[in-house]
């Protein structure tokens with residue numbers, strides 16, 4: 001057992017990369033029009049902005065959707081034979097950009113590239129009648145990138161190049177609030193390289209570590225380290241497969257994504273029972289743990305405010321740490337490849353990630369891996 005929890009008090013004086021949170025998550029997908037419809041219908045996002053041939057962008061179409069502080073961009077290439085089309089051919093649908101809000105995107109780029117970050121986009125000033133947005137970016141694991149977004153006075157729908165997307169189809173929201181954390185899966189022996197990357201290039205700290213003794217089942221294992229920025233608004237756990245008797249879920253991901261990439265995005269809610277009930281009714285599929293999980297639950301986590309019955313019915317998991325408890329549930333992969341999925345999480349004081357659920361959860365994933373013939 002090697003769990004370590006360290007202080008995460010913000011230190012703005014020395015933070016060379018002050019982050020205000022996640023600005024948006026951009027997915028490269030095979031059909032952005034249909035993907036936007038799925039996230040609106042199933043997850044309750046609203047139409048915000050569009051960019052494509054009609055707005056003068058000739059090589060792609062992008063749909064921006066939002067729910068509270070959560071913004072997704074769904075982008076698809078319009079032709080073959082370009083890096084975006086190659087990305088989708090290789091990886092399938094997946095996360096391309098984890099965009100971080102900053103006060104100064106030029107400084108963010110300078111500070112990170114001088115510390116060894118590989119530039120993806122030099123500081124770029126975008127302007128239209130609604131104001132100005134500055135973007136810059138660096139590469140992270142696999143083909144994933146971080147963009148730094150400075151949007152001080154911008155009053156338009158999303159950013160220059162996009163027009164407001166108005167539609168009569170506006171499904172109600174599902175109570176999702178913001179990005180809690182985004183997890184990356186990296187290859188064998190690569191975790192510490194990426195831990196150092198987040199420490200040295202972005203000034204993050206390793207706030208929690210799990211080794212294969214913490215995260216192993218009868219068959220498979222993984223290791224994980226949670227990286228956090230100074231104010232704790234941005235958290236990136238990093239997973240690496242570990243040796244087990246059978247193929248771990250991380251290896252399955254790496255095989256089907258054909259490389260390293262974002263494994264899951266955790267979406268926060270203030271009422272997980274209501275949110276998950278709505279998501280389920282709208283067709284979102286969740287992983288199920290055996291009902292025996294609930295027999296020992298209250299003995300393990302103590303008193304919780306929620307009734308046990310709806311948690312059991314929906315398959316919501318609970319874990320407690322020194323500061324409180326959390327409720328969480330994981331979707332099945334949202335594409336046919338067993339790659340990207342979502343976590344729905346409600347924190348009631350707890351700042352951890354549900355270690356007490358790892359075993360039950362990974363056994364549930366392994367049952368699905370076995371059905372796919374990938375265990």
Ligand code: FE2
Nearest residue numbers: 183266343353
């Ligand atoms: Fe998570």
